[in-house]
Amino acid sequence: MKRFFHSAGYRWFLLCCAYVVVAAAVMNGFYTKWRLNDGHPALGLSQMVEGTAHRPYVYRQFIPALANGVQALLPPATVARLSERLSEPRRVNSRSGLAMRYPGSEALLPAVTLRYHLVYYLTFVALLASLFVMRRLCLQAGATAVASTAAPAVLALMLPFFLTEGGYFYDFVELLFVMSAVLLALGGSRQTPMRLAGLVALAGLATWNKESFFFFTPALYPLLRRNLPRPQSAALVAVLLLVCGSVYLALRMRYAGNPGSTVDYQLWDNLRYYADPGNWLRTESTYGVLLPRGFGIVTVLAFAGIAVNGWARLPPALRGHARVALCINLPLFLLFCSPGEMRNLSMLYPSLLCLLALALDKWLAPHARTDPAVIPDVR
Template identity: 40%
Template sequence: MPADTVHLSPSNTATTGRGMSRAASAFLLFAFFWIVAAAAFSGFAGKWGLRDGDPRFGVAAMLENAAHKPFVYRQLVPDLARRLDAAASERLKERVAKRFRPDEVFAKSQPGDTPGERFRYAIVYYLSFLSLLGSLFVLRRILLHFNVSPLAAILAPTAFALSFPYLQTVGGYFYDTVELLFASLAFLLALRGRLLVLAALVLVATLNKETFFFVLPALYPLLRQRFTRRMAWCAVGLLVALAGLMNVALKFAYLDAVGGALEFHLMTNIEAYFSGNPYFRVETTYGLVGPSRAFVGTLVLLGIVLWRAWPLAPRLVRRHLAICAIVNLPLFLAFCATGELRNLSTTFTGLVLLVAFLIDREASLRTGLRAPVPETQASPVLKETRQA
């Protein structure tokens, strides 16, 4: 046998084959999620752009620190764009400006005239898209933790992502997808008991949107699976305190900005919801006339998912969603524009879980196969084994 010949045993060949198969599967999953995220993000960009040209919350105003309160507090992505712009060469900016032409596709896009303006716009644009893409992978990992079938773990995030532009009714912003990524990451980190990483995430997520601390109380049932009751409550309290401190720092940093820290809509919303006006409104999404605000069809759809999937969900998920509702619904009624469904964001991770449980149930009914049993009270050791 020549000296440079490598002999592969059957076991080595099998191992290599499995490795290549896993790599191929990962690539296919990435390609599929990329297409899904691109389609969903295009639905958002075509509908809202980056709120270009609006002096209160448009992307140019955000990048120039000139937006009104409370929008000006949401500086994570604009600050990254400014820092990358300062570090990038003029040649790179010119190349990006030449190739990046969203205004040729979306009528509402106004990326600017100079290479610097287009470069900053591109950073915001792609960070928003990549956040949506990343959230699909995080949501899939969460679903697999709950013993959802591999197919449902792909289909449920896909269905939610494609529905997301419909939830961005009345308004939609580039930081919505970043918020979705951080909320799902917080859910996953709480499930795994990674408190230090979760604390760091809270600081960054609050810089993206100052209301992130409303996500944190609903993490208690997840942390309770890993820690004692006292430890779980202390962890939630510490996380809320960290988010609150970041919030105070943001308020002081933009104390002189135009506008108010909150917009109060309680009486307007009560009148609107009792009048029935928000239930039959329409707007254009994906280039087609579709539901707007609290459209009756949207509410029926969400009601059916909740009705059918709630009994299938483990107690952990039900408690999480119950806390989300207790925290989010009063805030939604008091401070959000009428029917602005994107502001129910604390419930979105739980909603994806319900959709996945429902997919598995429907598949089992149609095929006669037993649906996977969602993981509920498995020990931390067993959870770590499954994750490995």
């Protein structure tokens, strides 16, 4: 029995339990803040799964398409029975349903309730999977097992704070895709053709989830250059752009008749917003507590400290990636994103994660030297 509790398998079991709890807490923080935009006429969940949402939201169809596909595979009688059970009005006062204490939830609409639950739990699975991908990425960046285990949890718990002007299920799927893309690109070489093929396939799925992945692909070039010659790295990025562009074009053609527009120009609104000192001190309720908003002086101070302590330890390839991602993401953020919408700096999530892990290594180093009972490596 003692051998079992000291085994690598049991340590993995504990890690899985910890990450499930973290993912559940993050989903709750997101869902109680935004739900699935229930009742919103332009981007509610019912509009998303039916394909009638406004542009550009309707382009983010990866998870809705999966939910529609799963429902289509089930016999109509099974769908009707599950929908009737899931949409029972009693679930408003039950701890077993998503409509708990919210009578206006679209989870109570029989026509979409099954897909509503599928979207919710597929999002949860994507968030949970991203924690393990992030842990692996931290290890690849050179962080210790302790920091590599803690950093993904810390970053995930910060996500609801970034959802200031809006929160959407596809933001969590995007987290999985950008982290996976960086991990694949970091280890891609001529000796790993399947990894490179997986990166190409992932690019198409990631664009199906959110069209901004098209702009993220050039930031993978410094990572590919780690093991590939310059011409092959550039050619692979060109292929990724072609795949992303093709998927995006297909989505635009498919939903060309939907209301809305492709992008909104918001540069002047952003400049006015960031020039107002009061906006740097605003608060909002996150995790049920009134706390500083995702964009503000507290966040900037925290991220500055993480960058200062982690940058010197960041491998050259990841430094190059961070620079390119910043040069791409920041102009797009200022030009097209709502003021203070931190979630739209998502191209910087991998860099923030690695910097956080390496900064944690530095901060925990004195304790690691004096305490031999550190968390074991469960790579």
